Ligand SMILES: O=C(O)CCC(=O)C(=O)O
């Protein structure tokens with residue numbers, strides 16, 4: 001078994017005040033920095049009905065303005081979502097030793113497994129959450145030994161949900177391509193075609209004694225191409241736009257789509273990666289299930305040649321995804 005720092009889940013069960021290493025600096029504390037919460041945010045954030053004739057155009061507009069939007073009538077059956085959530089909840093309910101059989105090995109290059117987010121810098125604050133990461137597709141990239149054997153049906157539920165994600169993301173990428181004036185398949189192909197990776201993450205944020213001072217995930221853009229996320233019923237996701245933090249008020253039955261770095265790069269900045277963070281709750285466990293769509297490590301992603309013109313010169317360098325990832329983690333220039 002790989003060693004693991006204490007999980008936040010265990011810590012949360014032992015404490016009734018927030019330890020100082022979890023207290024975010026004031027300019028990051030959600031209590032002090034949220035501008036648009038509740039109804040004020042709900043009227044602003046894009047909600048897109050995928051059965052509407054103009055859904056593609058609305059998505060592209062949302063991707064340009066916000067980098068994040070919710071979709072309804074997306075064709076993913078609610079049973080598949082419920083089953084994904086059930087097995088995820090049951091995994092986190094397992095005894096600690098059982099979960100740690102899948103502990104992420106910090107010494108390995110692998111991103112798969114169970115763990116807590118470690119700060120990279122010595123003075124980085126800790127975040128109030130644990131996670132489980134699994135590669136679900138393509139089949140050649142799957143590491144079966146990293147799949148929880150308990151609860152029963154874990155792998156099946158994740159694979160079934162992934163099938164729906166493959167269909168949904170194909171539609172999303174096609175619309176986003178067409179709205180850039182490109183061939184329908186241009187974006188999918190640039191991201192690796194059939195070799196594109198699907199990573200399923202579960203975030204588990206236990207009740208937090210002082211949620212206004214802590215974060216479950218600190219502000220970031222996703223380094224992947226596209227993320228499709230479903231949360232449980234506890235609100236907490238926020239997005240930054242024009243210097244303000246907005247609650248992403250989850251709409252029941254919707255899926256949350258956010259643009260990651262690779263689509264921002266491919267589109268030469270026409271679509272923007274959403275800067276987002278996650279808050280935690282005092283009384284309730286919040287969970288979320290993002291699926292990250294990533295190019296294979298050796299895939300080179302850069303601005304599409306048709307989007308680089310005299311008026312819009314290339315804003316980004318082309319890089320292999322592997323190099324991009326390395327530089328982003330190590331805060332190196334790209
Ligand atoms: O929990 C959430 O809503 C967001 C999680 C997130 O941003 C991530 O895992 O990258």
Ligand SMILES: [Fe+2]
Pocket residue numbers: 220221222276
């Ligand atoms: Fe994220």
